[in-house]
Amino acid sequence: MTRFLLHRTLASLVTIWAVFTLSFLVIRSAPGGPFDAERDPPAAVKAAIEARYQLNQPLWQQYLDQGWSWITLDPGPSLRQPDHDVATILSAGIPASFLLGTLALLLGVLMGMGLGIIAAWQQGRWPDRLVTIFASMGISLPLYVIAGLAILLFAFHLPIFPPAGWTDPIAVVLPVLCLALAPAAQVARLLRSGLIEAGQEDFARTARSKGRGQVGTLIFHCLRPASIPVASTLGPTAAAMLTGSLVIEQIFAIPGIGMHFIQGAMNRDYPLVLGAVLLYTILLQVLTLLGDLLMGWLDPRAGVNR
Amino acid sequence: MQRRWTTFWSSSTPILAVLATCGISIFAFLQVALPDLPKRADLVIGNGTDPGSLHPHRASGIPEGRVIRALHEGLLLLDPETLEPIPGCATSWEVSDEGKRWTFRLQEGLLWSNGDPLTAEDFRRSWLDLIDPLQGAPYGDLLEAVTGAKEWRNGEGQRSDVGIETPDSLTFVVKLNRPLPWLPFLCTQTPLQPVHIQGRDGTALGVPTNGPWQLEKWDLRDRIRLVRSPNYRGPAKVHMESVDFLAIESGNTLVNLFANGSLDWAVGVPPVLMPFLQQNPEWNQALRTDPYLGISFYRLNFARAPLDDSEVRKALSLCLDRNALCRDILGGNLQPAWGFVPWPKPALNAHEQLGNPSLSSALPGYSGMAKTTEAPVEAALISEEGWPKLGYDPQKARSILAEAGWRVPNSDSGRPIPPFEILHSSGSTHALVAEWMQSSWARELGIETQIRSMEWRTFLQTQRSFDYDISRSSWIADFPDPATFLELFTTTATNNRTGWSDTEYDRLVEEARLSSDPQQRMKLWQSAEEILLDRGPILPLWSTTSSNLVSPALEGFFANPLDQHDLRSLKWKSQ
């Protein structure tokens, strides 16, 4: 086990380095620079700005500097918001994003598991159909349409929640619900088909023949093997949700970090976008590892203890 | 059936119990994890995107300007209604030496927010830092008319040669090498605000400011809170104890929060929502759409055939019915542009005739074009002196082309017009306009065009490297004078980006810049614009309009063509 963990950690470090290098190359090869505007300053002024941020150095030098600055956790100021450090900007967004992501993920997985079990148990009957329809709706409407409608319904027609904002606990409800819908639908669908499949396996038949009820068999015997596909998708889903959903952040005006991925790239804010990518990658590595451990527990045959 | 339901409930009870427990613990967690709900500020502004920088020299955007002008006070302020410069830090100012020497007298006893005295030397240092080429301030070129400034920026002079002097701690003298009638206006603008000595290295946070408000906190991408500065000694009598600027990216969210009462002023309304809001009397009261000194146009690349041919350029322009564009494609809220300098007097008059507040008085010394035209346009839009310069006349376009030896529809003689490409930055409105141009030219002239759309920075890079045939552009006034638009296309201008160079145009612009007689200046600008429209590298499309949602209970918010609304004048009706 220790060896496995050590191995994985090493592999993760290599992945992180590879992602950093790749992202650095990709963003630096994108045309245009951070200080371009419709009203372009004279060339000399632009050169002065670029010199201030060492953008006039050879690319390999900048690569090493950037890499070192991240190793020492001192990435310097953002190019678009030079009043703030990249580290400050990212950490300012983390609480909101993590809170939103954790709640939505929790809610999504719980809802999804409940619905998946009900659907598998009532397979082919109307509760199953209902769950299927819900699951399809949850993943078939764009998030911004869902959010827009939710705001219209629950902030204006029935004024229960505020239409946006983040400081009020009640304001958290709508964005979390909207964000939880997709993972709930996904988990429900995967779990349902997993449960149905497992229900036909020999061990399930044995359990039923030994007097376990239908529900009991599903929950106590089939849930574990049926959760394998769910666990394998959970890592990436969790990373994506924890680093924020850009759409939800924008519509509900939540100060998370999701926007940095796109705005950092669009504004060519090199240190900020590299920071955001690194954060995502590290988080993903950790969560995937957790997901794999979970999978190993769920299905010892796929084993991690090699 | 009965039994099945019993099993259902007995099996779902644990799930429900787990869910309920989670819900309760989450709510408890939220109570602890979320920051304390801040007390609502006296004035809450939905300010669009989070400001890039609050340093006057580094900021370049409009949301930044709103915050910075509340935090700082320049030599002068703008009258919120007429836009005339009024006393700020300076109590009086005079111009001498044929418009080339300005002297400002500062008010006594001014303080920075930390209690430091504010003197003319602070202004001198700030202005010099703005010009300093090594500081890299994007708006440093606004002061290039100051003696020695341009030389310094070109690496041929030095700081001490620049003509800014402080004979004593309350007198501030600026020497120019040409008249700069809009210098008082510039003194009110973001880049020319005084910067405390602690902010010299470019930091903005924790640096004292001299405005009526000071920065209390900046929660990134959430809110900026300003509170009254105890050390403000200036002339403004402000009414708001605290002001919040909320960072809100989405236009829909701005409208939602305004509807909900969370915002008192929302900057910018998505154009597609305009018809909805205008239909509703209550909303229509809050909605302010006013002329805005900005122009939307296309640049033509002079190195590319067939755009290097002035007959082709003229014909392309004559085939664009800007009235139809504004009415059908852009939703009817914009003003068609028949010249390059936006909102000429006849357009403003037409705007006023529709029952809008008068804006002509807000633009002292500003004048758009007013010349006769040869081409017919819709009668309703012709007013004073046959205002439209560029006309809509496809028939004439075809005859111009035929005369110049190009092939036109229904004729076999002449050279075919080579196809070209329309480049725009991504965005649904831009795409529609490009398509509309494509179809107009295909219909009227049989020209084939391709459309290409690019992400913003890529687009800018492409335009700057002349890798386009015709490309979408826009320009917003830095100051209310035709100069801010017409200086754009001189041979040496940084932002020309078309390869167009015309000695007569350059000469007229240079003469206008040097002229100290206002009448003469306007004539020169008109002649320059005439050349620009006749053989220049542009296709003007529409003049821009600002849009704001302002609480009807708020007083002191005036329509104005620069969309600058000083917070100093805002107050609640009951106050």
Next chain:
Amino acid sequence: MKRPKAVFSAILSDPVTALGFVWLTAISLTALVMPLLPLQLSYETDSSVALTAPSSEHWFGTDALGRDLFSRILRGTQISLACGIAGALTALILGVGYGLVSGGGSERRDHWLMRFVDLIDSIPLVFLVILIASALRGTALEASGGGLGVFFVILGVVYWTPMARVVRGETRVLARREWALAATALGVPPQRVLYREILPNLVPTIIVTITLIVPRVLLFEAFLSFLGLGVQSPAVSWGTLARDAFEVLNPVKTAWWLILYPSLALAFTLLALNVVGDQLRRELDPKQR
């Protein structure tokens, strides 16, 4: 495995599934004949009928520029369908192949192949998209199909990894099953075990994964439209229509038709995909023979 005809009749025997099948066929046909229909073009706007509710003139009402929504939804079918098919194809070809090769091979090969998948998945999607779009600037690809050329490249880069992961994981599980181990012990070549014994057992998983990936592709297209990076006008997709609908959602007055019809088109299609996919899975499942 069942013969296609039997599968087909099984699909038609269930009314709901049959309905889904009919819907999918209908939109595919619409996409095919779309270029022949006399539909309004994007720039043919008519401000006099802007935002009118559904009527006999305009069956689904009109949008903010007075364009007929019914025409636009029909036009959007083509691109949305093309996106879905492109996503499914990359997942099938790249993803299944990669997953089989990785999961069915040696530990070492599996390890390195999966590290590469990890690497691709470790880069946030939006970041990649913007930069791929920038990097492909000026190429013929960018201009093709209203910016769709770039979009397909992005789909190719991104949407095969989930399938590769799932197939690889299942392959590893199946390869350790007694029957697979027995086949190998009996001297059947590993390739043969992989393609003849394991692949058929993967079919249900593959179909389920595809019915999960296609919605994601369509939603991703809609997401790009939200950011203004999606299909560029004049091309229309259901995603751009949904974006337009979101933009007119406001607390004053709702143009319900703008949100209802594009949403229904999207939802029906994905629902149909699900139902048909489920039925296929049931029919093709080797264990139910």
